[in-house]
Amino acid sequence: MRIFFLNVLFFALASCSQPGKDQELNSIDKEDVVTESNGIQAVVLEYGSGEFGYQILENGKLLIDQQHIPAVQGLKRFKTREEAQRLGEHVKSMIEKGIMPPTVSINDLDSLYISY
DSSP states (O other), rough: OOHHHHHHHHHHHOOOOOGGGGGBOOOOOOOGGHHHHHTEEEEEEEEEOEEEEEEEEEEEEEEEESSSSSSSSSSBSSSSSHHHHHHHHHHHHHHHOOSSOOOOHHHHHTTOOOOO
16 A cells, blocks of 8 residues: 555656647636635646646645646546646645645545546
């Protein structure tokens, strides 16, 4: 079980990369900011292909750039803005509770109704 969580953590950190040329992001607008409290923002981003990801920022500083669904094999993006929003808010909530780094499991994805 411990190895599973270490693998999930490794994958989550490995997938937090900067977008490449083929992963151009639209600019961040105010309507992209899903929630903000205590200086922590969850921002949903849309990729040119109509798929989604999210970022978590603290006082404007990037903490997490989640371009792919964590905890699943492969590089799959969120299919809807709402799914990215639900997980972004969940991760933001963990950070606000002092859970750092936040980890996401398959059970979390299932409980938040995120398709993968």
